[in-house]
Amino acid sequence: MKTLKSSLIILASGGLLFLGACGGDKTSDTNTTPPPPPAASQPASSASATTSAATGAKGGQVVNSGAYHLEFVPEKESTGTHLDLYLQKGEKKEPVADAKVTAQVQLPNGKQQTLALKYDPEGKHYAVVFPGKEPGQYPVKVNADIKGEKVDGRFTFTQ
Numbered sequence: 105m106k107t108l109k110s111s112l113i114i115l116a117s118g119g120l121l122f123l124g125a126c127g128g129d130k131t132s133d134t135n136t137t138p139p140p141p142p143a144a145s146q147p148a149s150s151a152s153a154t155t156s157a158a159t160g161a162k163g164g165q166v167v168n169s170g171a172y173h174l175e176f177v178p179e180k181e182s183t184g185t186h187l188d189l190y191l192q193k194g195e196k197k198e199p200v201a202d203a204k205v206t207a208q209v210q211l212p213n214g215k216q217q218t219l220a221l222k223y224d225p226e227g228k229h230y231a232v233v234f235p236g237k238e239p240g241q242y243p244v245k246v247n248a249d250i251k252g253e254k255v256d257g258r259f260t261f262t263q
């Protein structure tokens with residue numbers, strides 16, 4: 105009993121010592137060596153407005169808008185391109201099931217096509233099949249209306 109108690113005390117004081125040493129280190133560190141910013145890689149990923157920089161949990165393109173997290177996952181199919189949109193809220197990334205989601209697809213001929221995405225409760229995402237087959241780059245603007253709260257994100261897919 106006695107030995108257990110004293111070892112606990114040693115542990116506790118050790119922790120305090122560690123914390124103290126850590127804080128001391130930090131202050132002296134900033135005085136002597138200013139941290140050099142990694143300038144080489146940062147501007148490319150954060151400065152531009154393109155959405156292709158981040159890859160989400162599903163391997164898609166990610167846009168964060170306010171509390172919302174949009175992830176766009178295009179998948180080629182024989183009849184066109186299957187478009188998946190994961191709409192999630194907050195840090196816990198809870199799926200939002202009751203939004204009105206549309207995708208405005210810019211066609212290679214300059215025209216626009218608007219598609220309504222349907223919620224798939226099993227996959228916890230919104231989905232639609234884009235029926236076009238013409239190869240090219242297709243910019244997409246996804247609009248989500250979550251009980252009047254509007255969120256959008258820009259993505260692209262190729263086919």
Ligand SMILES: [Zn+2]
Nearest residue numbers: 187188227231
């Ligand atoms: Zn799907």
